[in-house]
Amino acid sequence: MSDVRLSDVCIAAVADLFRNDGEIMVSPMAPVPAVAARLAKKTFAPELVLTDGFNKIIANVAPYGVPDPDQVVEGWMPFRKVFDTLWWGKRHVIMGATQVDQYGNQNISCIGDFQKPKVQLLGSRGAPGNTISHTTSYWVPKHTKHVFVPKVDVVSGLGYDNAAKLPEVTRARHEIRAVVSNLGVFDFQTDDHRMRIRSIHPGVKLDDVIANTGFELIVPADLPETRTPTADEVALIRALDPKGIADKELGA
Secondary structure (H helix, E strand, O other), X not given: OOOOOHHHHHHHHHHHOOOOOOOOEEEEOOHHHHHHHHHHHXXXXXXXXXXXXXXXXXXXXXXXXXOOOOXXXXXXXXXXXXXXXXXXXXXXXXXXXXXXXXXXXXXXXXXOOOOOOOEEOOOOOOHHHHHHHOEEEEEEOOOOOOOEOOOOOOOOEOOHHHHOOOOOOOOOOOXXXXXXXXOEEEEOOOOOOOOEEEEEOOOOOHHHHHHOOOOOOEOOOOOOEOOXXXXXXXXXXXXXXXXXHHHHHOOO
């Protein structure tokens, strides 16, 4: 399909991460994940619980980035209620990652020495609780060696090696499901929970992925291509993102 954009492929890939999640609250923290969550709810996962990003649970699926005069509110979700849901575990968050390493540790705190950083970022915020309490995935719009690093400068979100040091009851719900970037989809479904390539996006070469990753990836013998969204899905993405905000996130 000639009208399929890279952003469409990424949106469909992120949406697929919600398959079989059931009735859970989703927290997509960027344009591509936000459109992806809407796509999932409109197609194969109607039971997903979306919020308006402020304090309400919404029943309908509104386009991203535009006012919704027909918003249907079905619940109240102030910030403190988000924490109740977090500890309960019925949530899947898609966070960003300024750095992510081969075991899924994520850094959104600072670059360089924690005591005297070169660059101050958001701070760890909810990342520790997110990664311990429920399913977490990451979205990286620009896949480079500066992001995919051998070791993160600060552990904000816990990867598998650090989670393994915790008591079993503490890490019982720990799951880093996947990392989706502009080059491919990656997961940790290996014996030692090191990052592997699940698929590479159409038009991307394996050498490009390897060259832009700062550690050795596990490469399956039979490496698939990330699925191309269907014509119906592309049409729905256009309707859900009428301003093309997700496409702009990828620099298009």
